[in-house]
Amino acid sequence: MYTSINFRTKKALKEAVKAGKCVTVYQPGPFGGNEPTEGTVFLEGPHYPEAHKWYAQATLEGGRVVKVK
Numbered sequence: 001m002y003t004s005i006n007f008r009t010k011k012a013l014k015e016a017v018k019a020g021k022c023v024t025v026y027q028p029g030p031f032g033g034n035e036p037t038e039g040t041v042f043l044e045g046p047h048y049p050e051a052h053k054w055y056a057q058a059t060l061e062g063g064r065v066v067k068v069k
Contacts, residue, residue, distance in 0.1 A: 001025045001035065003065065006047045010054035013045070014068045017058075023065040025058070037063040 004024040007013040016023055025043065027035055035041075038060055044052045059067040 001027050001041050001043050002045065002047050003043055007045050007054075010045075010056050010068070013043070013054075013056060013065075017065050017068050024063055025060065025065065036060060043068075 002025065003013060004026065005016065005021075007016070013023070025035055025041055026032060028048070041058050041060055043056045043058055045054055046052070057069040058065045
């Protein structure tokens with residue numbers, strides 16, 4: 001899954017979540033459209049077509065990322 005914002009680094013994602021920015025997730029391609037709104041998801045970035053340089057486990061509440069490991 002990807003984040004709504006194309007973060008260049010995992011650190012930037014963590015800082016945005018900590019600052020309270022609204023970060024949501026989505027799944028591109030034929031598997032998209034049924035993203036969870038609660039629970040644990042696994043993220044990758046930056047977005048395709050760039051090579052993925054970071055991976056993260058995140059917790060969603062109400063469709064927003066609230067914690068990043």
